[in-house]
Every structure is written in C-alpha cells, then in structure tokens.
Amino acid sequence: MKTSNNTNHRSGTQHSISPAHAQYNELQLNKRRATLLLVVMAVLWLVILVCMQIWPEQKLWLNILATGAEAGMIGGLADWYAITVLFRDPFKGIPMPKLIRDHTEIIPRNKARIADSMGRFVQENFLAPQIIRQKIEQRDIMQHVAHWLAQPANAKMLSHELQRLTPRILKIFQNRDIEQFLQSNLIEWVDQTPLNRPISRTLKAIFDNQIHHDVIQLALDTLDNWISRHPLQTRKILQKILDETGLIGYLSRGVSLLGFDLKKQTIDGIIRTLRQLQANPEHPIRLMINQSINQWMLALQDDESEESKQLEAMKQDLINNPTMTGFVMHVINSIRQAIIDDLESQHSAIGINVEGLTQRIGAQLERDPVVRGAINHELALLAEYAAGRYANTAIDYIREQIEAWDTKFMIDKIESEVGADLHMIRINGVVVGSMIGLMLGGFRALFFGH
Numbered sequence: 001m002k003t004s005n006n007t008n009h010r011s012g013t014q015h016s017i018s019p020a021h022a023q024y025n026e027l028q029l030n031k032r033r034a035t036l037l038l039v040v041m042a043v044l045w046l047v048i049l050v051c052m053q054i055w056p057e058q059k060l061w062l063n064i065l066a067t068g069a070e071a072g073m074i075g076g077l078a079d080w081y082a083i084t085v086l087f088r089d090p091f092k093g094i095p096m097p098k099l100i101r102d103h104t105e106i107i108p109r110n111k112a113r114i115a116d117s118m119g120r121f122v123q124e125n126f127l128a129p130q131i132i133r134q135k136i137e138q139r140d141i142m143q144h145v146a147h148w149l150a151q152p153a154n155a156k157m158l159s160h161e162l163q164r165l166t167p168r169i170l171k172i173f174q175n176r177d178i179e180q181f182l183q184s185n186l187i188e189w190v191d192q193t194p195l196n197r198p199i200s201r202t203l204k205a206i207f208d209n210q211i212h213h214d215v216i217q218l219a220l221d222t223l224d225n226w227i228s229r230h231p232l233q234t235r236k237i238l239q240k241i242l243d244e245t246g247l248i249g250y251l252s253r254g255v256s257l258l259g260f261d262l263k264k265q266t267i268d269g270i271i272r273t274l275r276q277l278q279a280n281p282e283h284p285i286r287l288m289i290n291q292s293i294n295q296w297m298l299a300l301q302d303d304e305s306e307e308s309k310q311l312e313a314m315k316q317d318l319i320n321n322p323t324m325t326g327f328v329m330h331v332i333n334s335i336r337q338a339i340i341d342d343l344e345s346q347h348s349a350i351g352i353n354v355e356g357l358t359q360r361i362g363a364q365l366e367r368d369p370v371v372r373g374a375i376n377h378e379l380a381l382l383a384e385y386a387a388g389r390y391a392n393t394a395i396d397y398i399r400e401q402i403e404a405w406d407t408k409f410m411i412d413k414i415e416s417e418v419g420a421d422l423h424m425i426r427i428n429g430v431v432v433g434s435m436i437g438l439m440l441g442g443f444r445a446l447f448f449g450h
Contacts, residue, residue, distance in 0.1 A: 024416055034423045034427045037431075038073065041072040041430055045066060064445055067437045067438065072433045075430055078433075108407045119396070127387050127395070128387065129388040136380040142372040142379075151362075155359045155362070159358070173336065187325065191316070196308035199300055200298075200301045204297060224274065235267055238267045238270055242266065
C-alpha cells in the first residue's frame with residue numbers, strides 16, 4: 001500500500017494541470033453552467049405557462065413566477081449576445097440591419113485600435129520617465145540588493161555563475177576564425193584612428209586636475225622605498241645599465257688611473273638626484289618634465305605638428321611590425337587562457353575573491369545609507385533616461401506584436417484569460433433578471449391584482 005501511495009503521488013505530480021489548462025477548464029465549465037441555467041429557465045417558463053392553463057385559480061402567483069422566468073431568460077440572452085458580439089458575429093448568414101451588424105465582432109474589427117490603446121496605456125502608466133524615476137526613488141532598491149549580496153549563499157551562487165559562464169564566453173574568442181576577424185578589425189581600427197587628439201585630451205584632463213603630481217610623487221616614493229630596502233641591488237642594476245650602455249666606460253678607465261671611481265660617483269649622483277626629486281616637488285628636473293609634457297600635449301592638438309606626425313609614424317611602425325602584433329596577441333591570449341584555467345580549477349582564486357568581494361560590498365552597503373541613496377539616485381536618473389530614450393521602441397514593439405496576431409489566436413487568448421468571468425456574467429444575468437422579474441411581477445400583482 002505504501003508503494004502504491006508513493007506511485008500515485010508521483011503520478012499526480014507528473015500530471016499536474018498547468019495554469020493555462022486550468023483556465024481553459026474553468027472557461028468551459030462556466031460556459032456550460034451559463035447555458036444550462038438559461039435552458040433551465042426556459043424550461044421552467046414553459047412549465048409555468050402549462051401550469052397556468054391547468055390551475056387557472058393559481059394564475060396570480062404563477063404569473064409572478066412566469067414573469068421572473070421570462071426576465072431571467074431575457075437577461076441571460078441579452079448577456080449572451082453582449083459577450084458574443086465582442087468576439088464573433090452571431091448573425092452569420094442571417095440578413096440583419098447594417099447598424100446591428102456593424103457592432104458585432106467588436107474586438108477583431110478594432111484590433112489596430114486596441115493595439116494602439118494598449119501601447120499608450122503601457123507608455124503612460126508604466127514606461128513614462130517621471131513615473132519610473134518616482135517609483136525607483138520611493139524604494140530603497142539598493143537596500144534589497146545589498147541584503148541579497150551580503151548572504152553567503154547568494155555570493156557563492158554569483159561566484160559559481162561567474163566561474164561557469166566566463167570561461168564559455170572567453171572560449172568564443174579562441175576560435176581561429178573569430179580571433180583572426182577581431183585581430184584584423186582591431187588593427188584596421190588602430191590604423192585609421194589618429195591618436196594625437198585623444199592623447200592630448202587625456203593629458204589635458206590629467207594636467208587640469210593636477211593628478212600627475214600625485215602619480216609622480218607616488219612613483220618616486222615607491223622607488224625611494226625600494227632603494228632604501230635594496231641598496232646593493234640598486235647599485236648593481238645601475239652599474240649594469242652603465243656598463244651595457246657604455247656611457248662612461250672609456251672615461252671611467254681613464255680617471256681610475258688618478259684614483260677616482262667615476263662609476264661609483266655616477267651611481268651615487270643618480271641615487272642622490274632621485275631622492276632630491278622625491279623630496280622636492282619644485283625640483284628643476286620635475287618642473288622641466290612637466291613643462292615638456294605640457295608642450296607635447298599642446299603640440300598634439302595640431303594634426304599637422306611635428307609631434308603628431310612622429311606619433312603617427314611610430315604607431316604605423318608598431319602595427320605594421322609582425323613581431324609586435326604577434327607579441328601583443330600572445331600576451332592577450334596568455335592572459336585569457338590564465339583566466340580560463342583559474343576559473344575552471346577546483347579552487348579558483350578569482351572565484352574566491354569574487355565571493356568575498358560580493359559579501360563585503362553587500363555588508364558595507366547595508367551599513368551605509370548615504371552611498372545607497374547616491375546609487376539609488378543615479379539608478380533613477382539612468383532609468384529615466386532609458387525610458388525616455390527607448391520607451392517608444394518598446395511601445396512600437398507591443399503594438400506591432402498585437403497587430404500581427406492572428407484574429408482567432410487573439411480571440412482565444414482573450415477568452416482564455418477573461419472568458420470564465422464573462423460567462424459568469426451570463427449566469428448573473430439570468431439570476432439578476434429573474435429576481436427583477438419576480439419583484440416586478442409581485443409589484444404588479446400587489447397593486448393591480450393581475
């Protein structure tokens with residue numbers, strides 16, 4: 001018995017009724033109920049008429065009942081007609097006045113107008129920029145997002161999705177044809193894009209905000225710290241550079257006869273100069289570098305300047321050099337493969353870091369209402385812009401889809417959604433009509449005696 005119950009339970013689960021099928025069943029049930037009730041009311045009316053002939057002495061009360069049955073039939077038939085002409089012409093093949101026939105098949109005849117009306121309704125009530133912005137600003141969306149991100153299970157799920165999807169996306173670019181296509185188009189784009197003005201604008205933005213001073217200072221501070229921790233290695237590197245370049249080779253051998261170590265003095269001078277540059281923002285060399293970069297930036301604004309032409313020539317030399325382009329593509333491919341290998345490994349460092357970062361961001365956002373408010377504000381502005389920019393496209397799509405629907409499909413779809421309620425109107429028409437008929441019949445019998 002236990003096995004049988006389990007089998008029945010599984011069978012019931014497998015054969016569960018879908019929502020669409022349940023709607024259809026309800027529609028058919030209400031349609032049969034309404035029709036049956038109308039038939040019952042017609043039969044009742046006929047029976048009452050017969051009874052009035054058999055028992056004329058009960059004609060007063062039977063007349064009240066007959067009036068109720070008649071009103072019920074009229075109400076049911078009127079509602080059946082009203083519902084039917086929404087979708088179909090009940091007079092097909094029957095000669096009818098044009099005034100009546102023109103007001104049948106109301107929904108199919110007005111499909112274009114309905115599509116336009118639905119499009120305007122969606123636009124005015126759902127996709128209007130001011131409404132979208134208001135809805136977003138009324139809700140602390142980032143509060144819900146932050147709470148969701150802070151949950152370990154959600155952070156883990158996001159990390160796993162990243163590990164699953166990212167390698168698949170990156171492997172698309174390992175296809176040789178796709179890789180060659182992207183490489184050729186990238187090289188062509190770089191070849192046809194002048195770099196002087198973008199570089200000039202970038203440098204101008206850096207100089208206008210004085211960011212370069214902080215960057216230079218950070219680089220010099222980092223270099224000074226490294227020199228302080230590795231003095232011997234610093235000297236070996238500088239000496240190797242001097243030896244390889246041959247800058248002071250012959251001169252050093254000459255002055256060494258006089259007991260003067262030119263290499264040591266040169267290395268000491270380089271280290272001393274670097275520390276002076278680090279300690280003094282107004283050092284002449286730093287000012288000279290700033291001035292040179294500024295002059296270069298200004299020269300790059302002119303397409304015909306010597307600096308712009310030199311930059312363009314250098315760019316052409318690089319992109320036309322197979323060794324250079326091969327090296328760049330090799331670096332890109334190596335980085336891509338390293339990311340894929342890490343994400344596909346059992347203990348992905350990227351995945352672990354993403355999981356931790358997700359939880360940390362979620363927790364910090366939960367504790368910081370100011371940042372959440374700022375993000376919510378920016379999201380509202382973005383949504384408002386997107387609605388104003390793309391709402392008409394969405395509305396046109398809705399309108400086109402409705403207008404393209406097959407008329408029978410549209411009727412079936414509307415009937416499946418609201419048909420059950422429409423046929424309940426038929427039932428209500430019979431019931432309400434009968435009650436009104438009984439009241440009118442009673443009123444007539446009470447005041448007029450027949």
